[in-house]
Amino acid sequence: MFVQIDHVDKVFPLANGGRYVALKNIELEIHEGEFISLIGHSGCGKSTLLNMIAGLDRATAGGVILEGREITEPGPDRMVVFQNYSLLPWLSVRENIALAVDEVYSKQPVGERRSIIEHHIELVGLQHAAKKRPSQLSGGMKQRVAIARALAIRPKLLLLDEPFGALDALTRGGLQEQLMHICEESRVTTVMVTHDVDEALLLSDRVVMLTNGPESHIGRILTVDLPRPRQRMEVVKHPDYYQMRAELIDFLNQQKRVKKAQATKSTTVLVPQTKKLEQTTVNIGYIPLSDAAPLIIAKEKGFFAKYGIDRVNLFQEPSWDAIADHIVSGELHTAQMVAGMPLALTLGMNGRPSIPISVPLVLSRNGNAITLSTKLYSKGIRTLQNLKVSISTNIIEHKLTLGVVHDCSMHNLMLRYWLASAGIDPDTDINLLVIPPAEMVERLRAGEIDGFCVGEPWNTQAIQEGIGFVIATDLDIWAGNPEKILGFTETWVEQHPNTHNAIVRAVLEACEYCDEPRHRPEIVALLAKHLNIAPQTLRPGLIGPFDRGDNGTPENLPRYHQFHIENANCPRRVEGLWILTQLARWNITPFPKNYIEILDRVRRVDHFLTACQELGYIGIEPDRDPFQLFDGQVFNPDNPLEYLKNQPIHRNVDIRNVELA
Numbered sequence: 001m002f003v004q005i006d007h008v009d010k011v012f013p014l015a016n017g018g019r020y021v022a023l024k025n026i027e028l029e030i031h032e033g034e035f036i037s038l039i040g041h042s043g044c045g046k047s048t049l050l051n052m053i054a055g056l057d058r059a060t061a062g063g064v065i066l067e068g069r070e071i072t073e074p075g076p077d078r079m080v081v082f083q084n085y086s087l088l089p090w091l092s093v094r095e096n097i098a099l100a101v102d103e104v105y106s107k108q109p110v111g112e113r114r115s116i117i118e119h120h121i122e123l124v125g126l127q128h129a130a131k132k133r134p135s136q137l138s139g140g141m142k143q144r145v146a147i148a149r150a151l152a153i154r155p156k157l158l159l160l161d162e163p164f165g166a167l168d169a170l171t172r173g174g175l176q177e178q179l180m181h182i183c184e185e186s187r188v189t190t191v192m193v194t195h196d197v198d199e200a201l202l203l204s205d206r207v208v209m210l211t212n213g214p215e216s217h218i219g220r221i222l223t224v225d226l227p228r229p230r231q232r233m234e235v236v237k238h239p240d241y242y243q244m245r246a247e248l249i250d251f252l253n254q255q256k257r258v259k260k261a262q263a264t265k266s267t268t269v270l271v272p273q274t275k276k277l278e279q280t281t282v283n284i285g286y287i288p289l290s291d292a293a294p295l296i297i298a299k300e301k302g303f304f305a306k307y308g309i310d311r312v313n314l315f316q317e318p319s320w321d322a323i324a325d326h327i328v329s330g331e332l333h334t335a336q337m338v339a340g341m342p343l344a345l346t347l348g349m350n351g352r353p354s355i356p357i358s359v360p361l362v363l364s365r366n367g368n369a370i371t372l373s374t375k376l377y378s379k380g381i382r383t384l385q386n387l388k389v390s391i392s393t394n395i396i397e398h399k400l401t402l403g404v405v406h407d408c409s410m411h412n413l414m415l416r417y418w419l420a421s422a423g424i425d426p427d428t429d430i431n432l433l434v435i436p437p438a439e440m441v442e443r444l445r446a447g448e449i450d451g452f453c454v455g456e457p458w459n460t461q462a463i464q465e466g467i468g469f470v471i472a473t474d475l476d477i478w479a480g481n482p483e484k485i486l487g488f489t490e491t492w493v494e495q496h497p498n499t500h501n502a503i504v505r506a507v508l509e510a511c512e513y514c515d516e517p518r519h520r521p522e523i524v525a526l527l528a529k530h531l532n533i534a535p536q537t538l539r540p541g542l543i544g545p546f547d548r549g550d551n552g553t554p555e556n557l558p559r560y561h562q563f564h565i566e567n568a569n570c571p572r573r574v575e576g577l578w579i580l581t582q583l584a585r586w587n588i589t590p591f592p593k594n595y596i597e598i599l600d601r602v603r604r605v606d607h608f609l610t611a612c613q614e615l616g617y618i619g620i621e622p623d624r625d626p627f628q629l630f631d632g633q634v635f636n637p638d639n640p641l642e643y644l645k646n647q648p649i650h651r652n653v654d655i656r657n658v659e660l661a
């Protein structure tokens, strides 16, 4: 990799003792010869990032690496061109360029230096003005001198900070084309800060869109796949041009709205505050499942008390819908939720008004399985392909009914994904029925359903009763998928910032406790008591070995319940985006065009990282890299709609902006 911007944070100390987090976790790799534009609203941190690449400023965390070496100071391998030209007024064009060349190439023969200078004067077409001083030049000419001076040093990296910002439109257009040709010819790797979407599209290979500060991060990267060499008139006629342009403008408009909303809400400056809790009694909802462990452990092992929460009322709720209702009504202050629920509630689930939900952490990953009845096993069904054939050839006489726990749960989304990958339409080829987790086994036993997708211990219970077998676990479909999260209403978090932070820290510590193998027997015992479930039914999922009930050898699945390890608790935005594509795919919610805004509101990586920092945990939001599930279809977070369009089966997707409260 030529340039690596490696998890960069930039924090500015403020005069009042506070600190301003300008950039958070910027992760970007730049290839040699690439032209990258940085775009975003004023104050989002574009110049700050460029300055760090230039070596004019240092990152507070992370670093910038150029060809394997960290950038710690300015150097002639990186030249910056600023908006204000920064030419020496008493020197001519030639002398301004010569000054830089003579300094950097002082050991080269005079003749060679001379020819470098003349070549670059020619490159920007200023032979006729070589003897003029800056005061005798137009703005465009001055900027051409600045570019020639930068390129004459033959830098590895050309850094442009709004280079044409001060110029009139006509001059600007001409210079953009000239710069494009120079960059194409010299193949210099370039990073440019700009506000101008057309400029970004004309010049760039990729446009990096930065969200508003504080804690600005990369919202999206647009790949500009227009053929080179480019001509402005040809570029604008390209069939993809207006779509790309619209995407950039949409992003900027979204961010403008966010900025407006931010202005009416909290202050953007983080000043150290007292940690006095606003309330010390908290009501928490959960569903009887093995992955409720972190909440039960946080209470039983005193993690809540450690952070000043004296009284925790744990409410065992009958269904995920009851959890949603009680969070919205305020009866619960926080709750375990299925991973899609906060996004769906924020978008306005089932005709409800939009209720923004805040997610500071993922409680658990994995832990689900698809269990089918032993009747289906006896018909020879062992694999997804068997299931597909049985459905299409009517080997099974009736339409299958499978239970899922909630429309917005990973059980539903992953079961649908798994079925659809084999060409089984989950809405027409089978029936899907929403059933609370604890009722699944009873319904299977009664023959009302043919199988289900649910969390532990209900798969194990069906196996132990001899009525079901596991055809796939979620490790087989997407190992490491985000399963349950901790959700709060945004309003409650705003009114109780310190209590919220205390809960997050307590639960994070409990999650860590739950992932210690030596604690698992104790966790089984505590869950057995709280959930009134036999320990031998809880043990296979939490300790192993896990028996699939298919006459195979039971396996140890150490990641079947993942509560903390491998940065499991980070509420990654890209995973939220995958969930949004699937909710839209099946028309459970619209696909929000303003998904960056939605994910920033819901998936509070900032709250997670703050708590990690306070606890001394290494918390980072992982890269925005594409990933894939078991079928190999690549999910690129920079192009979610393409992914959605390429899904083998999908409904007519409703794509629109969703206004948030």
Ligand SMILES: Nc1ncnc2c1ncn2[C@@H]1O[C@H](COP(=O)(O)OP(=O)(O)OP(=O)(O)O)[C@@H](O)[C@H]1O
Binding pocket: 012, 013, 014, 020, 022, 040, 041, 042, 043, 044, 045, 046, 047, 048, 049, 213
């Ligand atoms: N030395 C500093 N001390 C405190 N805050 C700073 C400092 N330098 C920059 N900032 C803040 O960091 C944020 C990012 O600034 P930056 O100049 O990088 O933004 P930008 O995106 O380049 O803006 P513009 O497009 O207006 O040039 C801004 O909110 C700015 O006020």
